[in-house]
Amino acid sequence: MLAKKATLKTSPLHDSHKKLEAKMVPFSGWEMPLHYQGIIPEHKAVRESVGVFDISHMGVFEVSGTKSESWINALLTNDIRSAAVGEGQYTLMLNENGGVIDDLIIYRVEDQRFLMVVNAAKTQEDWDWLVEHKNEAVELSNIGGNMAALAIQGPKSRALIEKAFPQQSILPTRNKIFFWDESIPPLWISRTGYTGEDGFELFFMEEHSQDLWDLVLKRMEPLGGLPAGLGSRDTLRLEACLPLNGNDLAPDISPLEAGLSRFVSFDKPEKFIGSSILREQLESGKQRMLMPFVISEKCPPPRKDYELFVKGHGKPIGKATSGALSPTLGKGIGLALVQNTFAKPDQAIEIEIRGKRYKGHLTKKPLYRKTS
Amino acid sequence: MSSPDQYKYSESHEWIDIEGTIGTVGITDHAQNELSDVVYVELPEIGKEVAAGDAIAVVESVKAASDIYAPVSGKVTEVNDTLGDDPALVNTGAFTEGWLFKIEVSNADEAKKLLSADAYKKHIS
Numbered sequence: 386m387l388a389k390k391a392t393l394k395t396s397p398l399h400d401s402h403k404k405l406e407a408k409m410v411p412f413s414g415w416e417m418p419l420h421y422q423g424i425i426p427e428h429k430a431v432r433e434s435v436g437v438f439d440i441s442h443m444g445v446f447e448v449s450g451t452k453s454e455s456w457i458n459a460l461l462t463n464d465i466r467s468a469a470v471g472e473g474q475y476t477l478m479l480n481e482n483g484g485v486i487d488d489l490i491i492y493r494v495e496d497q498r499f500l501m502v503v504n505a506a507k508t509q510e511d512w513d514w515l516v517e518h519k520n521e522a523v524e525l526s527n528i529g530g531n532m533a534a535l536a537i538q539g540p541k542s543r544a545l546i547e548k549a550f551p552q553q554s555i556l557p558t559r560n561k562i563f564f565w566d567e568s569i570p571p572l573w574i575s576r577t578g579y580t581g582e583d584g585f586e587l588f589f590m591e592e593h594s595q596d597l598w599d600l601v602l603k604r605m606e607p608l609g610g611l612p613a614g615l616g617s618r619d620t621l622r623l624e625a626c627l628p629l630n631g632n633d634l635a636p637d638i639s640p641l642e643a644g645l646s647r648f649v650s651f652d653k654p655e656k657f658i659g660s661s662i663l664r665e666q667l668e669s670g671k672q673r674m675l676m677p678f679v680i681s682e683k684c685p686p687p688r689k690d691y692e693l694f695v696k697g698h699g700k701p702i703g704k705a706t707s708g709a710l711s712p713t714l715g716k717g718i719g720l721a722l723v724q725n726t727f728a729k730p731d732q733a734i735e736i737e738i739r740g741k742r743y744k745g746h747l748t749k750k751p752l753y754r755k756t757s
Numbered sequence: 758m759s760s761p762d763q764y765k766y767s768e769s770h771e772w773i774d775i776e777g778t779i780g781t782v783g784i785t786d787h788a789q790n791e792l793s794d795v796v797y798v799e800l801p802e803i804g805k806e807v808a809a810g811d812a813i814a815v816v817e818s819v820k821a822a823s824d825i826y827a828p829v830s831g832k833v834t835e836v837n838d839t840l841g842d843d844p845a846l847v848n849t850g851a852f853t854e855g856w857l858f859k860i861e862v863s864n865a866d867e868a869k870k871l872l873s874a875d876a877y878k879k880h881i882s
Contacts, residue, residue: 408793419793419820420793420794423793423794423848424793424794424819424820425794425796425819616793616794616819616820619819620819683841684797685797685799685815685817685822686796686797686817686819686822688822709819710796710797710819739799739815
C-alpha cells in the first residue's frame with residue numbers, strides 16, 4: 386500500500402490541496418482530490434455557481450507537421466477538417482476492432498498544429514499508439530508532463546474568468562481555444578468542460594500553477610464557488626451523460642454502440658483505424674446500445690455492473706456502466722449497455738441491487754440540461 | 758446515552774453503546790470521514806437474529822458501498838428510520854443521531870472482546 390502510494394504522481398497543486406484539507410485518492414496513477422468540503426456541495430456549486438477543478442492529471446500532446454491534418458484523420462474518428470484554427474472537437478481513438486482506446490478533445494491551434502487533451506489513465510497508452518503510427522511528416526510532443534490545468538465550470542464561470550483576468554477582453558466561445566500571452570504566463574484558454582455547464586479550461590506551465598490557483602480561488606469566493614474534486618466531476622458528467630472511458634467506453638465498446646456516431650466521420654478521405662468494423666456495425670445493426678436510465682423509486686446508488694431487467698424477460702438485458710444518486714434529480718441514474726432490442730427511451734426496466742429490484746426506465750441523453 | 762469514550766469499538770469501525778441488554782450501533786466518526794458523503798443506508802429488518810461479525814447493514818457514499826458488521830450477536834430491536842430521509846446524519850452525527858440500529862445483546866461476554874475508545878484510537882492512528 387505504502388509502496389504503491391509512493392509511485393503515484395502528484396499535481397503541481399498538491400500542496401494547495403493538502404492545505405485545503407482535500408481528501409486525496411489514487412486515480413489513474415495520480416493522487417488527486419476526491420473532494421474538499423464534500424461531493425454534494427461541490428456538485429451543487431458547479432450547477433448553481435462555479436467550481437474549480439485541478440485537471441493537471443490529464444495528458445496533453447502536441448502534434449505538428451505539414452501532413453498532420455491527414456495523419457490525425459487517419460487515427461481519430463471525427464473529421465479534423467471541420468475544426469478551424471482555434472476550434473476544438475471531441476473525437477475518439479479506436480483500436481483495429483473498432484473499440485475505444487480513448488476519447489479526447491483535439492484543438493487546432495495553428496493551421497497544422499494541434500493539441501490533444503487525453504484521459505490521465507490512458508496517457509501512456511495513447512502516446513504509445515500515436516508513436517507506433519507516427520510517420521516522418523509528423524512531429525509529436527508529450528507536453529503534459531510540465532503542464533498544469535484547471536477546469537472552471539458553472540453558470541458563473543464566465544464571471545469568474547472576467548474577474549480573475551480583467552486585462553483579457555475577449556473570451557473563447559463554445560469549443561474554441563486561444564492563447565493568452567500578455568501579463569499572465571503562456572496560457573491556453575478553451576471554452577470546454579466535462580460537467581454539462583458552461584465552462585473554461587486553462588492550460589499553463591506548471592511553474593505558474595500556484596499563482597493562478599490562488600488568483601482563481603480568491604476571485605471565486607465572492608461568487609459562492611468552491612474548489613471541486615473528482616467525486617463531483619463524476620456525478621456532474623454522469624448527469625450530463627458524458628461518457629467516462631474505462632466505464633462507459635472500453636476497448637470492446639464501439640463509438641456507435643456508445644451513441645457517439647456524430648463524432649465519427651465516414652465521409653473524410655482518410656480511412657481511420659477501426660472504420661471497417663464500424664461500417665459493418667452500421668450495415669448489420671448494433672447488438673447493444675449505451676442508454677441513460679433513471680430509477681423512479683427510492684433506491685441505493687446504482688453502480689457499474691449492476692444488472693438491468695425487463696419484466697417478463699428472464700435474463701438481464703444489460704448492465705450499468707456508470708451510476709450514482711443524482712444530486713440534481715435526487716434519483717438513481719446511470720448509463721447502461723443494453724441489448725439493442727430494448728434500447729428505446731421510456732422502456733421500463735428494473736435494476737437489481739443486492740438481490741432487490743428497483744423500477745425505472747431508459748431515457749434519452751442528457752439526464753440534465755443546463756437552463757441558462 | 759454514554760459518551761463515545763465509553764463506547765466499545767470493532768476493528769471494522771462500528772461502535773456499540775450498551776445500556777442494560779440493549780446495544781446501540783453506529784459507525785465511527787473516522788469511518789464516516791473516510792466514506793465521505795453518505796447518500797444511502799440499508800438497515801436490517803427488526804427481529805433479525807444476527808451473529809457477531811455478520812454483515813447486516815450497508816452504508817453507501819457517493820463512491821462506494823460499505824458493509825456494516827454486527828459487533829455482537831443478538832436480535833435487532835430497532836432501526837434508525839430517520840436515515841431513510843436523511844442519510845447524511847451518519848456524517849454529521851456519527852456517534853449520536855446517525856446511529857444505525859439497536860440490538861438485544863445475547864452474549865454480554867462478546868462485548869468485552871471489543872476495543873476500548875483508547876484502543877480504537879490506536880487502531881486508526
